[in-house]
Amino acid sequence: MTVAADALTRVPELIDPARAPAEPSTERGYLDLMGGAAPRVEGPAQRLMLTRLLPVIYERWWRPAWGRVLTGTSAAGERRIASQLLELGPGDRVLDLACGPGNFTRDFAASVGADGLCVGLDASPTMLERAVQDTPTGEVAFVRADAMALPFRDGSFDAVCCFAALNLIPDPYATLDEIVRVLAPGGRVALLTSSTAGPPPLPTLERLAGRLTGMHVFGAGELVAALEGRGLMDARRRGNGFAQFVAARSSPG
Numbered sequence: 001m002t003v004a005a006d007a008l009t010r011v012p013e014l015i016d017p018a019r020a021p022a023e024p025s026t027e028r029g030y031l032d033l034m035g036g037a038a039p040r041v042e043g044p045a046q047r048l049m050l051t052r053l054l055p056v057i058y059e060r061w062w063r064p065a066w067g068r069v070l071t072g073t074s075a076a077g078e079r080r081i082a083s084q085l086l087e088l089g090p091g092d093r094v095l096d097l098a099c100g101p102g103n104f105t106r107d108f109a110a111s112v113g114a115d116g117l118c119v120g121l122d123a124s125p126t127m128l129e130r131a132v133q134d135t136p137t138g139e140v141a142f143v144r145a146d147a148m149a150l151p152f153r154d155g156s157f158d159a160v161c162c163f164a165a166l167n168l169i170p171d172p173y174a175t176l177d178e179i180v181r182v183l184a185p186g187g188r189v190a191l192l193t194s195s196t197a198g199p200p201p202l203p204t205l206e207r208l209a210g211r212l213t214g215m216h217v218f219g220a221g222e223l224v225a226a227l228e229g230r231g232l233m234d235a236r237r238r239g240n241g242f243a244q245f246v247a248a249r250s251s252p253g
Helices: 007-014 044-049 053-071 075-086 103-112 125-134 172-182 202-213 222-229
Strands: 093-097 117-122 141-144 157-163 183-194 233-240 243-249
Touching (some): 007 117, 075 183, 093 103, 117 125, 125 141, 222 233, 222 243
Parallel strands (some): 093 117, 117 141, 157 183
Antiparallel strands (some): 233 243
């Protein structure tokens, strides 16, 4: 794919100076806005994401296996659903939030083309190292930052994706606030996350298991209500076992 400029050189225009260090690092191939700060973790699930083993097996075994169990959909199927919900087109600026090793991010870059910009953000250095290693130079910009305090200016992105990660973030509602803040007018958001399934007492047991592992288990209508409460429109949900796809858009302005 031909790009107009190295994507990483185009990211600073989106950064809010008040939300970033004075001298961010790019020596590892991604823009590091956290430096030596460790990500906030609240359970074994989050700690696993910071290990060196998981990025190696994530894309080939871990993520496809869990996707099949939770959604009944292949990794390629999930990427198709994400692109459909985000309605990506040439020239769009898209944020892949909690991007892991960048498998979704690279697909999005192909959709937005040379005039667009695709940014993958994660807090895990090991995930981002793998993402940089597996991504052709210049096509995607990767950023290390906190999903609960995004470094970008208001209205920076036409689309924001957060697949299989919101339930792992210690304060998912802070992340939703940030997603809505960085959406441009008419911007689209797509989420894939956990969902309660079945009649009582199963949801209670699911939430208890979630607390023990550090994962949030969302109620069936919880995220649609949360997005609508933050002013988004056309909020909709598709449940699939213990997972759910949720999408919405911001007002055209």
